[in-house]
Amino acid sequence: MDKEAFIRIKGLTKRYKNTVEPAVDGLDLNINKGEIFGLLGPNGAGKTTTLSILCNQIPATSGKVVISGLLLKTHNRELKKIIGVVPQEIALFEKLTAYENLRFFGNMYGLRGSELKSRILDCMRYFGLEGKADKKIETFSGGMKRRVNLIAGILHKPEVLFLDEPTVGIDVQSKTVIVDFLKQLNKEGATILYTSHHMDEAEHLCTHIAIIDKGKIITNGKPAELIKSEENCDTLEDIFLKLTGRKLRD
């Protein structure tokens, strides 16, 4: 792919201490600006590990990551400001209200005052959490928590957004709102990298996908083109099963 790609990942390898198999094994990936990129793969494929490296949570064993022309290893301070992260688990304070949580994370991105307040309330309204601002997170349902978890990662209007299974364990309504929201964000210019186990969702949402297994990319391209190129495959799910097999994973 072109050298001008917005996110360039080269030979990325992650070997956790005291493990034999690398979790990520020489991954090469280019993501262009303005794409919604889907990283798909079975359990334990290395999706979360890859995202964790991209958003500075853990160091890579080897390989190179360049985002927006900046080398991740040396420019993580600058990059953190333009990256938004929505983790796989609900990373919120249970004892704080939704508003207090969001205000705290907003402050961490340097947002403040009435601007932050209106942004929080707008997002909450968008995600159907109107009137819930002053309720503690511990009183929220799983779907509501997931929505707040997402809002916490996008308050600062990031240029790049990493989402790790944002639509896991929620109802169709919530899922639709989230998918629509991501499309909207993307239209406004955000580059999105997200992981999912929902093949149909990825098929419709993503401009580009990569299927990884055992830390390696096994296929990579536009969803429609991939479906066309593989024989006997009508959906992304068919391709997924064909390429990763039916064996159960850890």
Next chain:
Amino acid sequence: MWLKFRASSVKEFLLLLRDRAGLAMLFVMPMALILIMTLLQDSTFKVLEEKRMTVLVLNHDADTFGINIVDGLKQSPVFDVVEQLEGKPFDEEQLKQQVMDGNFSIGIVIRENASRALRNKIKLGIQEQFPVEEGPIFDMDSTDAADTAKVRLYFDPITKSVFRQNIISALRRFSAAVEAKMLFSVYAELFYDLLDIQLKPTGKLQNLVVFEQEYASTAENRIVPNAVQHNVPAWTVFAMFFMVIPLAGNLIKERQSGVAMRLKTMPGSAQAVIFGKGTVYFVVGILQAVFMLMIGFYVLPLFGMYSLRLDNITLPALILIIMATSLAATGYGIVIGTIATSQEQSSIFGSISVVILAALGGVWVPTFMMPEFMLTVSKLSPLNWGLNGFYDIFLRNARVPEVMPYALSLLVFFVLCLLVSRFYIRFKESFL
């Protein structure tokens, strides 16, 4: 940076405010401990103080000897002298009954004419110093000479022998003084009779030897506090260190919920958060100390205890020790929260270790009651440094330079905790 720090402090403050159990642990538990332990230990500590003895005195000798003995008893800080029963004079029979009934542990009866008998004994002694040829120098009859000055003591059988020894040696001391005084006056009389020289009375002959009291202990300067002076600072220090449980708990919760990981993706946040957290608990520690001291000052007197004396203390020294103790406790909480892997682990290890450090440090059993060996061991506990700092301030009016060693030790402990935490985080991250 300021915004992030402020946001972190606010968040930490809200979390603590909503943690009822944590707040109870930090404020209610130590308050209860102070009240209960002070009330329980009050009598124990009182025995340790030099307790005053009440003595019932019946003086039949309204002369030099009797008057001087009673005055001597009255002026002694150890004795309370009672000379009347319910405002009425009493006789020896009543005195005996009172002591037998246990109303007084000691009764003293000074016999009639004790002074005269004493004076005669002195005269007799002087007479013997003169050659027989000189004949009688003083005029007195033989019945007088046979008389002896007598003091009779009645003891309640349960009176401890220490107390008996105390009163007897005190009486000997007083009577020796009176004897010397009377000897001097008899000689003065004699000089006047024989040589017509008027001697002036002098007070300079008293207390020719000064007794310096020292406590025979190799432990430098054991200070003996009263129950209030011990319990208030002891449980304050204890309570401050109990902040490890909410502090470490929140730290672990933050890690387990993934918030810590999320913070790593945010610009410069991890430091701001730990700094904000530390600051909130540091301030809470100070509030705890102020709260406990107020209990000592305002509440304990309501229960008939002494009030914690705060009038003579050096405020900057007190502030220094409070801040240093709070920092040390904060550091301890951070290190426990960093190393422990679950909340259960941190609260069990945190509370047990604080209880042990408290026991070692002299919170439960004050160090002055400890055997020599334990006294050395107790110096290893940071709670001991804080407690000693408070002791010095409350009992010796210590100033800043005198409590500085304790403050510095606590500060070093704090820095050490932070370094260990940092080192441990590095070590853990090398596994990621």
